[in-house]
Amino acid sequence: MRESIYMFQHPIATRAISVILEVGFIFLALPAIFSIKNINIPNKATLLLVFWLAWTLTSTLLGSHPWATMARWLEILSSILTSLCIWLIVREKPELAAILAKGIIAALLLCLIVFLAYWHIAPFPVQHNWVTDIPLFVNIRHLGYLPAAALPLGYWLLELTQNDKTPLSAKFLPTRSTRLIFIYLTLCWALIFWLGGRGAFLSVSIVTILYFGLSKQNITIILMTILLGLILSQFFIVEVPNLNLLRFLDLVINESGKDLNTLSSSRINIYYESIIHWWNKSPIFGIGADGYRYIIPSIIDIDVFFHPHSSIIQLLISYGLPGIVLPLYLFIAFSFNIVSNSNKIHLIFSLSILSSLLLSIVDGILYHAYGLFISTLLVGIGLTYAWPKESTKAIENKTENKNHSLCSIIFLLLVTITIYYSVFIYQLSNSKYECVDEEWINWNAKFPIYFSPTWSYKRYNIDAIEDLKKTYLFNKKNNSCLN
16 A cells, blocks of 8 residues: 555555554454453553653654654554553453564565566666665665564574474474475565665574574574575676675775765764754653654754654653663563563564564664554564463452553543544645645644645745745645635
8 A cells, every 4th residue: 555655655654554454453442452351451550651651752842843852752652552452452362463574574575576576677687776666665675674573583483393392383384384484584584685784684693593502402493594695695686786795895895995884874873963962952751753754953853854764762752761771671671571471482473573573773663653563463473472371360450440440441542543634634635635725734734743845845944834835835836725
């Protein structure tokens, strides 16, 4: 749908698609959650999460563009609610974890099929601009978010096939599927090498080394998939020099005089300038969700620069110190529970979450809607392993009212998200397609959830909204909408 409908092709507009999917899923999940007898959500985690949401909401409302940035905050809220629902449902039916994981794997395989088809129908695939003119994604780097999360799932499925004590193995993964997993991992590594993304390669390499420590008997198999993937990637070499890790390595060797900032695509400057901006502007509350997009002049003076390419700095600059401290604490608690559970298969599954988090430290996987959506699914399953279901009658007797209250709160939040994103989509549609009058433009500028005279989402000062309206009117008149 995103590729077919013009108004959804911009990265900020894809938030609407992910939120629609999440809201629909949560609405469908509410009856199942309502029927659960034992909710048993840890009180400490609940209090910290509620405090974090309240703090980030305050930061967003105090920011320079609260109407527009609330769309980002509500996207994060819908992702948190989705993970919560997945956790509660998968605790009741553990077999759903494998189905969700296979859904992510199917998404990666679909992308590979589409890319192969695109390769064969493109008149000059070797000379084609694969960085920006690609199917399914706005930028090829965004595709790297998917294999970074999906590749370690192959390790998890491989482990399930070799564990006779796991009921899921017999039910979902017949013995012959080991060969299919081998092929899948080979394709994943080929894609990682072909994409040339240093962050994605680094994250999957780290979790692969960790997997070797957890499952030594599979080291040879995994090394074979890496080697075959590297060889396979060389059959699709293109003229873009940084779209292949071997060619990038050759570039580094031949231009060894370049500093780390240059080799990291100006990441060092980005991080430095972002931290300086945070410290000078608002070290306590931050600048709000997605406030980074509206920094004028932007960081490193690039007009279309929307995020700091690091989840840590993103949280810090958006919400101040509490914005990073609380998620860090929750991650430590999650990691402690996963490790203390001492279940090898659960540990291996958590490698997919770890891979996404490692990539998010040097890229925007948790900023862009698609990367956040995939990570949301993985975290929901991971919570099931960190905080499994407890079945004690004492808890069951106390959680019935808590269950009803939780469903009521989720329902009210869903209605709020739905109304806000309905207005967002309405404004987006009229901005791109409809012939609108000056009254609508004035209303749209007063509540600018989405207000853009150009497809590049032109950076603007809230003080210059009148100039923006004039530009918008001028563009509309030239398109004969107001004649």
